Amino acid sequence: MSISEQLFERAKRVIPGGVNSPVRAFQAVGGNPRFIAHAEKEMITDVDGNTYIDYIGSWGPMILGHNHPAIKAAAMAAAEKGLSFGASCPAEVEMAELICEMVPSIELIRMVNSGTEAVMSALRVARGYTGKSKVIKFEGCYHGHSDGMLVKAGSGVMTSGVPDSAGVPEGCARDTLTAVYNDMESVRTLFSECPGEIAAVIIEPVAANMGVVAPKEGFLEELRQVCTEQGALLIFDEVITGFRLGFDGAQGYYGIEPDMTTFGKIIGAGMPVGAYGGRRDIMEMVAPVGNVYQAGTLSGNPVAMAAGLAQLHILKDHPEIYRNMNEMGEYFRNELRGIVSRSGAPCQVNGVGSLSCLFFTAEPVTDYRSAKTADVKAFGEYFRYLLSHGIYVAPSQFEAVFMSSVHTREDVDKTLSVIEDYWRK
Known part of the structure; x- marks a missing residue:
């Protein structure tokens, strides 16, 4: 053996x-x-x-x-000063400044600890900002394992043949509506069936959790237009595409500006980290400025920030x-x-x-x-x-x-x- x-x-x-x-x-x-x-x-x-x-x-x-030697050196240098503070550190400010500089749609950003947490928090902010409760996602797109997103999800859920998850109360998924990726008619139908109720549409701009499925020509552009018309926020889940398709992610690659964006471990060079950000007026809903609560002891962890900054600076400079x-x-x-x-x-x-x-x-x-x-x-x-x-x-x-x-x-x-x-x- x-x-x-x-x-x-x-x-x-x-x-x-x-x-x-x-x-x-x-x-x-x-x-x-x-x-x-x-x-x-x-x-x-x-x-x-x-x-x-x-x-x-x-x-x-x-x-x-x-x-990578530069990333390893940055993480080790940070670790020598302490693994976690539960308090603010300089590296998280530098990380936020760098992302806001390189991703034009983001004016304010909040660090968290995973892509799942980033999505969960972004959806809460979208609901708080719009005063609406329903969210549209797409079949086969995976947005982490928070209760409301385990509806026809991709990634490991597809692999195991489980379309949803046990342990998710019916009420948690009631406000999650599911559209067909690359099918704008399915999106328009949901908006017409739930007028004035949809807070946000969340999408992997390149669906990379049901294999890899690219958006059809014009699909993302029309999605942006419909969200604007309907007063719903457009959220790009760039946990996979962010800083991979280019420094400004899929939104730069396709020339579409979402209202909010979520990132995952790529901004920590593989360490446990995530982030969500967007327009200033939306992100000012987040506590302590606004009344949408979200918190985390490990958010902006100094070692993760140091590793991520080393990687992002290399990508920016080259x-x-x-x-x-x-x-x-x-x-x-x-x-x-x-x-x-x-x-x-x-x-x-x-x-x-x-x-x-x-x-x-x-x-x-x-x-x-x-x-x-x-x-x-x-x-x-x-x-x-x-x-x-x-x-x-x-x-x-x-x-x-x-x-x-x-x-x-x-x-x-x-x-x-x-x-x-x-x-x-």
């Missing part, structure tokens, strides 16, 4: 399912999870000494690769990182489409910038329904083959391949060679 298998057996005795996040469990792909001992640049090494080219990158935030990374993502997708075409496999290759996904379905994937046509058993076989040949992708059909700035052409070509061999075997 491998060391990973031994650890998993121990973990199952003291942790639900042996994991601290469901998608790590490998239930959707078969086999046992690998326990990681070390990561460096684009490579990770498990406790048994197996090394893999990593395309998860801690689910996106390791945009500069693992264990815009070519995005150009090179997005070009590598496009190269990967184009070559992968060629492999799929030659093999005759019923697959689709989706992606935007450095985010990609191979769907095991013959049907073009444009929304939750078409994503769910994917053959998850076939993906499991593909996943296990890649893993056995040193390629580590997410153990779920409905997650992204994350390219980092340190993935080389050699890495990508090796990965493509393994994928081509998979269909030749």
Whole structure:
């Protein structure tokens, strides 16, 4: 029995399912999870000494690769001064200033500890600001595990086949309305059925938790227009796309200005952190200025802020990182489409910038329904083959391949060679 298998057996005795996040469990792909001992640049090494080219990158935030020396040095220097103060620190001010400078739609921002907390807080502010209670989300978009958002959610909820979650009272989800991604008619219908009741529309501008599904041309623009017409706030959940598609995220990439934005661990270089921000008049609803309460002892944690600032300053000072990374993502997708075409496999290759996904379905994937046509058993076989040949992708059909700035052409070509061999075997 491998060391990973031994650890998993121990973990199952003291942790639900042996994991601290469901998608790590490998239930959707078969086999046992690998326990990681070390990561460096684009490579990770498990406790048994197996090394893999990593395309998860801690689910996106390791945009500069693992264990970047400048980020590590910044975090260690901050840790030497104290791990947590429960009080204000200079780094959180610098972080807020930097984000407000680089993301034009954000005038005020509040630090929190996760993407889930950021979304939960942003929705509370939207309801407080508008005086309305209902929120529109989209099928297959994942906005964390707060009660009201576990309605036709993506990410691990899709993987496990659970459309909603037990333990969520009916009343918590009653005001969550669900539209179809890339279908403006479904949005307009909800507004017409609930006139004057909708506080906000929240969306992943690039849906990256049901695989990767890009917005159709004009979809985000029309969504912006409808929200303005209806007096509802438009919230971009940029937990994945923020500071990944570009320094100003998907909103800069597509030229759409939301009213509010949520961020996740990428602003902490992978450490536990999140943030929500937006227009000044909206964010001034937040206590202690306004009467929308939200608090957190660890918010603006000095070590997380130091790590995140190191990463964001590198990205700001080197815009070519995005150009090179997005070009590598496009190269990967184009070559992968060629492999799929030659093999005759019923697959689709989706992606935007450095985010990609191979769907095991013959049907073009444009929304939750078409994503769910994917053959998850076939993906499991593909996943296990890649893993056995040193390629580590997410153990779920409905997650992204994350390219980092340190993935080389050699890495990508090796990965493509393994994928081509998979269909030749």
